[in-house]
Amino acid sequence: MTEAGVLLFIQCVLAILVIYWISIAITMVYRKNRMRALERIEHTFADIVSRYLYNNEDDPLLISEINDRLKAVGIRKGNRNNVQYLIRLMIRTQRTILGENYYKLKKLYAQIPPYNASFTKISKWGWYSRARGIREIYEMNQSQYMNEVFKFQNNKNVFVRREAQIAMVVFMGWESLRFLPYLKRNITLWQQIKIVEKLYDLYPKPEMKWLKRAYKTDKLFGKKLLMRIIRKFELHTEIPFIMEHLEHPDYEVRETAIYCIQTFALSTERMDYIKDVYERVANPVQQAQLLNYIYENSDIDVDFYLRQLHGDNDELKLNVAEILWNNGHKEKVQEFYYQQYPENSNLNVE
Amino acid sequence: MRKVLVIQEDLIILKILERLVTVNHFDCKAIRSLDALTIEDQQSDFEFIITDILFEGIAPLEFVAQVQEIIPHKNLLVVTNMGQDKIKKEIFALKDITGFYAVPIDLDEIEATIQAYS
Numbered sequence A: 001m002t003e004a005g006v007l008l009f010i011q012c013v014l015a016i017l018v019i020y021w022i023s024i025a026i027t028m029v030y031r032k033n034r035m036r037a038l039e040r041i042e043h044t045f046a047d048i049v050s051r052y053l054y055n056n057e058d059d060p061l062l063i064s065e066i067n068d069r070l071k072a073v074g075i076r077k078g079n080r081n082n083v084q085y086l087i088r089l090m091i092r093t094q095r096t097i098l099g100e101n102y103y104k105l106k107k108l109y110a111q112i113p114p115y116n117a118s119f120t121k122i123s124k125w126g127w128y129s130r131a132r133g134i135r136e137i138y139e140m141n142q143s144q145y146m147n148e149v150f151k152f153q154n155n156k157n158v159f160v161r162r163e164a165q166i167a168m169v170v171f172m173g174w175e176s177l178r179f180l181p182y183l184k185r186n187i188t189l190w191q192q193i194k195i196v197e198k199l200y201d202l203y204p205k206p207e208m209k210w211l212k213r214a215y216k217t218d219k220l221f222g223k224k225l226l227m228r229i230i231r232k233f234e235l236h237t238e239i240p241f242i243m244e245h246l247e248h249p250d251y252e253v254r255e256t257a258i259y260c261i262q263t264f265a266l267s268t269e270r271m272d273y274i275k276d277v278y279e280r281v282a283n284p285v286q287q288a289q290l291l292n293y294i295y296e297n298s299d300i301d302v303d304f305y306l307r308q309l310h311g312d313n314d315e316l317k318l319n320v321a322e323i324l325w326n327n328g329h330k331e332k333v334q335e336f337y338y339q340q341y342p343e344n345s346n347l348n349v350e
Numbered sequence B: 001m002r003k004v005l006v007i008q009e010d011l012i013i014l015k016i017l018e019r020l021v022t023v024n025h026f027d028c029k030a031i032r033s034l035d036a037l038t039i040e041d042q043q044s045d046f047e048f049i050i051t052d053i054l055f056e057g058i059a060p061l062e063f064v065a066q067v068q069e070i071i072p073h074k075n076l077l078v079v080t081n082m083g084q085d086k087i088k089k090e091i092f093a094l095k096d097i098t099g100f101y102a103v104p105i106d107l108d109e110i111e112a113t114i115q116a117y118s
Helices: A003-053 A063-072 A080-096 A100-111 A117-122 A127-139 A143-154 A158-182 A189-202 A208-214 A220-232 A236-247 A251-261 A268-280 A284-297 A302-310 A314-326 A330-338 B011-023 B039-043 B060-070 B085-093 B107-117
Strands: B003-007 B027-031 B046-051 B073-080 B099-102
Touching (some): A003 A063, A003 A080, A003 A100, A003 B011, A080 A117, A080 A127, A080 B011, A117 A127, A127 A143, A143 A158, A158 A189, A158 A208, A158 A220, A208 A236, A220 A236, A220 A251, A236 A268, A251 A284, A268 A284, A284 A314, A314 A330, B011 B027, B011 B046, B046 B060, B046 B107, B060 B073, B060 B085, B073 B107
Parallel strands (some): B003 B027, B003 B046, B073 B099
């Protein structure tokens, strides 16, 4: 390589390095400014909220003043990132406060920007902004958009659908179960749990009218959701609904029913029914769960266990034997196992 | 004027509590972490300390113990995001805790406590 070539190479490398350093410097300055701007928004918002909640009568904080101050720190229509940050602060604040001040905050939120930011989001094409918009609408309780949000409950995107369903629960509570038979797409396990938890947090008093109407649903996810609700709210009168599904042809529905029934203690008659079901359920894993439930929630029914021991269900015989053995029926278990050997064989026991 | 110390990392809760305390005619010192505490603060006797328990680099119980040890005060209220029953029990097992409020909080309750004890 000639001298000129080497020089050119060094110059190139230096130029790249300089560009690299400059870009680092620019991003650092930008980030610093951005952090400062966000901090300013947070400070202003914190100050506004605290003064609004505890307003000084001699020097009241007016809505016009609030809007001016928010504008001054960069909450403007064109600046979407700032608006988004403010929305996050608003939701966070609303979540931390209860009681009368919660309603005060709600009143404040209705009067300050972003007036339409969440609604604009749900009209967008992308699923991410839609889901986010719906979430903001229910988190901030903007019930005026209820009808718009409900349209999304059968949306093909799972996240949009999910948020829309939660929004229904938040806005309508138990009445939202009315729509359950009309839902077309699957509700995943996590979504079921989320719905149940939301319902429990916001509407702890059960309204049986809506629950009973929802029983008509023929969707499997609907049945599972209803059983989970019965379990969470400990609705003893509704146990028959769970019991009906213990023998459902679908494995997962049965599984949910078994899981939910375990929360309840049952009367002797109902326990007898469960024992019948136990004999009819074909899956050994589920049988084992039922056996465990029967054992823990009822007195030792020797006839039942002996019938299982002498029956043809080999996979659970050991469990049955263990229960009998541990509950004072050792000799019956011994008798059962001895009889498997021919009479003249030499058993090594005393 | 009687003094109250508020320690909260969350700026919004900090400001709201500061305001709540001020309208109840207390002199309020509001800080976001113990680092902001001055030597004079450590010598003044606070009527109340309203504090979070979740701070970087220190376990909740240890934090409370430290606050109790280094800052002279009459009553200690805990306002925190960590509302699990286990934490609550552990905090109350410590000595001299006046109240424990987990998020979401009802500010009126805290105000009533301040008025009742002062």
